[in-house]
Amino acid sequence: ASWIHTFSSTMLNDLKFSGTYQIRDITHASYNGNWPSKLGLTGVGEESFPVLTPAGYNALGSANVFRAQTNPYWQLLENVNYFHGSHNLKWGFEYRRQVTTDEFDTAPTGNFSFPSQGAALPGNAATGNGYASFLTGFVGSMTLTKPPQFYMRNWAMGAYFQDDWKVSSRLTLNLGVRYDVETGRAANGNEQSSFDLAQINPAAGVPGVITFAGVNGVPNSNFNTDKNNLAPRVGFAWRPFNDDKTVVRGGFGVFYGNPDDMGFNNTAVLGFATQALLSSPDANVTPALYLKNGVTGVTAPGPQDRTSSYGIGGPVDFYQRQRASSYSMQSNLGVQRDVHSFLLSGQYLGNLGRKLTAGNLTLDQILPSRLGQPGTLQALRPFPQFTAVNLDSPNLGSSSYYAFLLRVERHYRNGLQLLFNYTFSKMMDNVNALTDFGGEPGYEDFYNRHLDKAISSLDLTHNVSTSVVYDLPWGPGRRWMSTGLPGKVIGGWELSTLTTIHSGPVYGVTTQTNTCNCFSAGAQRPNIVGDPDLPSGQQSVQRWFNTNAFAQPATFTFGDAGRAIGRSPSAATVDLAMMKNFQATERIRIQFRGELFNSLNRANFGVPAVVLGAPTFGSINAAAAGRVIQLGLKIYF
Numbered sequence: 001a002s003w004i005h006t007f008s009s010t011m012l013n014d015l016k017f018s019g020t021y022q023i024r025d026i027t028h029a030s031y032n033g034n035w036p037s038k039l040g041l042t043g044v045g046e047e048s049f050p051v052l053t054p055a056g057y058n059a060l061g062s063a064n065v066f067r068a069q070t071n072p073y074w075q076l077l078e079n080v081n082y083f084h085g086s087h088n089l090k091w092g093f094e095y096r097r098q099v100t101t102d103e104f105d106t107a108p109t110g111n112f113s114f115p116s117q118g119a120a121l122p123g124n125a126a127t128g129n130g131y132a133s134f135l136t137g138f139v140g141s142m143t144l145t146k147p148p149q150f151y152m153r154n155w156a157m158g159a160y161f162q163d164d165w166k167v168s169s170r171l172t173l174n175l176g177v178r179y180d181v182e183t184g185r186a187a188n189g190n191e192q193s194s195f196d197l198a199q200i201n202p203a204a205g206v207p208g209v210i211t212f213a214g215v216n217g218v219p220n221s222n223f224n225t226d227k228n229n230l231a232p233r234v235g236f237a238w239r240p241f242n243d244d245k246t247v248v249r250g251g252f253g254v255f256y257g258n259p260d261d262m263g264f265n266n267t268a269v270l271g272f273a274t275q276a277l278l279s280s281p282d283a284n285v286t287p288a289l290y291l292k293n294g295v296t297g298v299t300a301p302g303p304q305d306r307t308s309s310y311g312i313g314g315p316v317d318f319y320q321r322q323r324a325s326s327y328s329m330q331s332n333l334g335v336q337r338d339v340h341s342f343l344l345s346g347q348y349l350g351n352l353g354r355k356l357t358a359g360n361l362t363l364d365q366i367l368p369s370r371l372g373q374p375g376t377l378q379a380l381r382p383f384p385q386f387t388a389v390n391l392d393s394p395n396l397g398s399s400s401y402y403a404f405l406l407r408v409e410r411h412y413r414n415g416l417q418l419l420f421n422y423t424f425s426k427m428m429d430n431v432n433a434l435t436d437f438g439g440e441p442g443y444e445d446f447y448n449r450h451l452d453k454a455i456s457s458l459d460l461t462h463n464v465s466t467s468v469v470y471d472l473p474w475g476p477g478r479r480w481m482s483t484g485l486p487g488k489v490i491g492g493w494e495l496s497t498l499t500t501i502h503s504g505p506v507y508g509v510t511t512q513t514n515t516c517n518c519f520s521a522g523a524q525r526p527n528i529v530g531d532p533d534l535p536s537g538q539q540s541v542q543r544w545f546n547t548n549a550f551a552q553p554a555t556f557t558f559g560d561a562g563r564a565i566g567r568s569p570s571a572a573t574v575d576l577a578m579m580k581n582f583q584a585t586e587r588i589r590i591q592f593r594g595e596l597f598n599s600l601n602r603a604n605f606g607v608p609a610v611v612l613g614a615p616t617f618g619s620i621n622a623a624a625a626g627r628v629i630q631l632g633l634k635i636y637f
Helices: 035-039 130-136 485-490
Strands: 002-008 011-027 051-054 066-084 087-105 107-114 141-146 150-166 171-182 193-200 207-212 230-238 246-256 274-279 315-318 327-339 342-357 388-391 395-413 416-429 462-471 493-502 571-583 589-597 628-636
Touching: 051 130, 107 130, 171 246, 193 315, 274 315, 342 416
Parallel strands: 051 107, 315 388
Antiparallel strands: 002 011, 011 066, 066 087, 087 150, 107 141, 141 274, 150 171, 171 230, 193 207, 230 246, 246 327, 327 342, 342 395, 395 416, 416 462, 462 493, 493 571, 571 589, 589 628
8 A cells, every 4th residue: 555645846755555465385295194104213203204315315205394384574665755956855764574473394203314434434434325324224313393383573674864966967966874673583472592602501511501582581582683784875977078978877885684584484492392403423433323213302392391401412503692684885886878879888896795694503513622532522512412503594694796797788779679788797705695506515614714715606707698679670660561461461570589698606515424523514525636627628517527636534624625616517598589469450469479498409507516425426417498499379458
């Protein structure tokens, strides 16, 4: 709904209210099929088929088997526009409220991993096989998650002021500032938890205690509200010559995002959800359990369990209490020139991201100084009373993006329109994006995060796109055969093409067997012992890079390979379209359209397999779609 009111010839008000109601319902085919009983697996529920994942092989079963979620969302927007002399003043505010009701069974009957070490010779990382471990029932780790339905809510507000000031007929300045604030997540009944890193656990006698919202002074939100979100912005447009053909534009601004870009999930709900994580205590020398023995000790928690000693022997996940909002600092400077029927422009872009939301990060990695000391590996962890201590989607990422954009546009003339774009860019980051091209590993060493800085998996150095639209010059309203029956029959055709060419995304390599034996923050990377790149004449889908250039690191160490060590194949597609309009009557128009996507049927290969020790290491086993032909008919009336 909206209300637009003109107070005077110089002031306009625009008030809007909107709301959405999203429903998400997921039910896996195996749900409520009593599969654990059929398989002889005890100690877990009967909700679905368990997930069984041998190292180096595809998983059997599926996670995320059930979800019932609703997301009511309301937004109120107020904007005022006031003209005063050479100034166009704008100000306004925004209010958003979000509620989530969610029951999300990610792994209600267990997610079991089978490491290659279960069938390996002791101390020999080159031996072993994940499938062999699966056949023996050797489980390296098991996670189980079954939460009840949660009701969570938060709100956000923003306000801004902007002045578009026409300094002269050739210069316009844009000056503005915006302020944003968004609260953390609160839950009905305070059904969420946190973690105190320093408090002594009364049952274990070491630091690390699970805390509960609203109890003993713990706030009822999962993190404190960041109130330091003031965002200045400035821009200009300048015509350096006494004509309208050349314009120079530039600007700088700070833009704040959400404090948690992952959105609301059933995380940090210890003491309210049924959760378990069982891990091998000695880096898969001995198992967490054998499948034949089932799972023991997993029960639904109750109010009597939520004490300072809760959770021992299980996993912990929590949000950082002091959590800053992510933000980016964006800048641009460009020149645009009109030359005859062409519009030419060149532009610099810069974007620095800070405090970006990243994937979960373990805090329970063994300190380097304690590696190799006597005792079980579990006992050497900073919080040995828990099987894992994970920070949920921490805001610790940073990125940098710099690009030059060249754009050539031919205005529609004589039936022809042309648009050409070329981008030359470089992007670096130290965390994986929430969505990327999928070829780069994440964290490796919690205590040495500078190893994670690399070329981003979103980086495409060269990116070209060209589109051409051409109206064939015969038929009604065209240059030739504009009248008569022949013109109506063969006229009205339009041809178009879209060509895209871009560099391949980067990839990184990890090891199938993690010999760090330290409960590392992520997968172990190998040592580089040669040049990973192959000459272009030797590259193939069977061996895209030099697989002999990598070696397994020694025990208790990490490899020296970075997150990005090479590039996947580039991609190029040419799409064609042909369209004809028929004027059937004065009010009815019929359009026939034929399209060829990837018309040249070029094989655009994906990212190579990057797990050292896996059977497919170095090969490419995926590609984008080949040629697709599509025919369509539309009737306009």
